[in-house]
Amino acid sequence: MNHCGTKTIETKRLILRQFKIEDADPMFKNWANDEEVTKFLTWPPHGNVDVTKNIVRQWVDSYKDEKYYQWAIVLKEINEPIGSISAVGMQDNINMIHIGYCIGRAWWHQGIMTEALKAVIDFFFDNVEANRIESRHDVNNPHSGMVMKKCGMKYEGTLRSSDINNQGINDSSWYAILRSDRTDE
Numbered sequence: 001m002n003h004c005g006t007k008t009i010e011t012k013r014l015i016l017r018q019f020k021i022e023d024a025d026p027m028f029k030n031w032a033n034d035e036e037v038t039k040f041l042t043w044p045p046h047g048n049v050d051v052t053k054n055i056v057r058q059w060v061d062s063y064k065d066e067k068y069y070q071w072a073i074v075l076k077e078i079n080e081p082i083g084s085i086s087a088v089g090m091q092d093n094i095n096m097i098h099i100g101y102c103i104g105r106a107w108w109h110q111g112i113m114t115e116a117l118k119a120v121i122d123f124f125f126d127n128v129e130a131n132r133i134e135s136r137h138d139v140n141n142p143h144s145g146m147v148m149k150k151c152g153m154k155y156e157g158t159l160r161s162s163d164i165n166n167q168g169i170n171d172s173s174w175y176a177i178l179r180s181d182r183t184d185e
Helices: 021-032 049-062 112-126 142-150
Strands: 014-017 070-075 080-091 096-103 132-138 154-165 168-178
Touching (some): 014 112, 021 080, 070 112, 080 112, 112 142, 142 168
Parallel strands (some): 096 132
Antiparallel strands (some): 070 080, 080 096
């Protein structure tokens, strides 16, 4: 793959960009402290903004690595981060990237995450030259799977008792899109 690091991506409603230290307060307020947002995630809600500040510092330091992809999802109309999307796994030998994402509850069911995921998928195909982009979700969180489907990802199966999140061990549904699946090529 042709790794290039986290570059700014703009869509109709969003700016996807690198996190900055000053994003810690809106991140904590908009999603990181919310038990409903983190319910199906692998990390617990942040107990205080200092936890968020430490994580954002780690992310900012990681931007030196061209294989590091972590975007703040900034809603243009309020000009602050409302979620995040990132490469949470990668296999260079098969040109595969695994994507994870979350968004604040106030912005659920508005097509925002679909817009962000579609933009990141395009970025990974067009700039990084990935061949496979995959993601997964807890079967009890079907809305995440709907986002994947809307972005052209195909359901590949459900792995039983294959994952763990804040709900415990769970079944996870896997989706992927291949470069050859794209309709614009």
